[in-house]
Amino acid sequence: MQVVTLGPSGTYSHRAAKSIADDADIDFRESVHAIVGAVSAGDADRGVVPIENSIEGSVTETLDTLAEEDVAVVKEVVTPIRHALLSQTESVKTVASHSQALAQCRDYIETNYPDADVQAVASTARGVELARENEGVAGIGHPDNAGDDLLVLGEDIQDQPSNATRFFVVAPPEDRSEAGGKSSFVVYPNANYPGLLLELLTPFADRDVNLSRVESRPSGERLGDYVFHVDVDAGLYEDRTQAAVAEIEALAESGWVRTLGSYDVTHVV
Numbered sequence: 663m664q665v666v667t668l669g670p671s672g673t674y675s676h677r678a679a680k681s682i683a684d685d686a687d688i689d690f691r692e693s694v695h696a697i698v699g700a701v702s703a704g705d706a707d708r709g710v711v712p713i714e715n716s717i718e719g720s721v722t723e724t725l726d727t728l729a730e731e732d733v734a735v736v737k738e739v740v741t742p743i744r745h746a747l748l749s750q751t752e753s754v755k756t757v758a759s760h761s762q763a764l765a766q767c768r769d770y771i772e773t774n775y776p777d778a779d780v781q782a783v784a785s786t787a788r789g790v791e792l793a794r795e796n797e798g799v800a801g802i803g804h805p806d807n808a809g810d811d812l813l814v815l816g817e818d819i820q821d822q823p824s825n826a827t828r829f830f831v832v833a834p835p836e837d838r839s840e841a842g843g844k845s846s847f848v849v850y851p852n853a854n855y856p857g858l859l860l861e862l863l864t865p866f867a868d869r870d871v872n873l874s875r876v877e878s879r880p881s882g883e884r885l886g887d888y889v890f891h892v893d894v895d896a897g898l899y900e901d902r903t904q905a906a907v908a909e910i911e912a913l914a915e916s917g918w919v920r921t922l923g924s925y926d927v928t929h930v931v
């Protein structure tokens with residue numbers, strides 16, 4: 663099975679991908695858009711993308727890509743994120759990492775390196791590569807990326823002791839499953855009236871289906887127009903989920919409902 667995820671080697675996405683494939687079958691892309699695009703184009707069997715972090719919240723690039731591309735979600739992987747600061751020397755002029763990682767370590771950087779430039783790059787492992795190539799640059803990433811040549815200037819530097827990221831495993835639409843304890847949907851009602859969101863969520867509440875996440879993203883069509891991302895603690899195989907989705911489809915008849923699929927959750931370290 664060919665799996666694509668965020669590269670280069672050593673990203674947290676790569677670590678999550680190793681829970682579903684052998685390292686030899688994992689290939690890298692530079693963005694979430696390129697990963698999901700590779701799966702929808704049939705160039706890869708699975709893609710592993712970050713969806714939500716416990717400190718920083720949703721990964722908006724992933725939400726927007728899932729609203730655009732026709733892919734299924736077949737698994738969720740949750741992994742703890744414990745960042746380290748890696749550098750050739752103790753003199754740090756620039757801190758480089760993925761924007762999510764920089765945001766997760768905002769207080770640490772401001773307290774310990776208030777004069778450093780902060781540089782957002784495509785991934786944590788790319789930040790560590792820059793540190794390896796340039797004296798004065800420190801990368802934030804997983805401590806295993808230090809190798810023999812980089813100093814670990816700080817460990818567990820995220821601003822909250824508990825830091826975890828959820829990843830989605832995406833697959834071609836024909837692999838969509840109805841089995842699993844969670845399900846995800848993207849709903850675009852293409853409407854705007856008082857109580858619309860309440861109406862869209864009530865079909866789940868009426869059937870005692872717990873919502874585990876609701877997120878709104880701008881549709882891009884016009885200001886104040888939203889796409890809603892909904893995760894529920896129920897499988898698509900359940901009658902109550904099917905009935906709730908049918909009601910939501912009727913409510914969103916001017917727009918669309920994308921059923922991403924049902925899946926189980928795996929925790930990896």
Ligand SMILES: O=C(O)C(=O)C[C@]1(C(=O)O)C=C[C@@H](O)C=C1
Binds near residue numbers: 676784
């Ligand atoms: O840059 C990486 O290592 C990634 O896998 C991306 C990513 C993210 O986008 O959230 C994944 C986990 C961490 O939250 C930080 C960065």
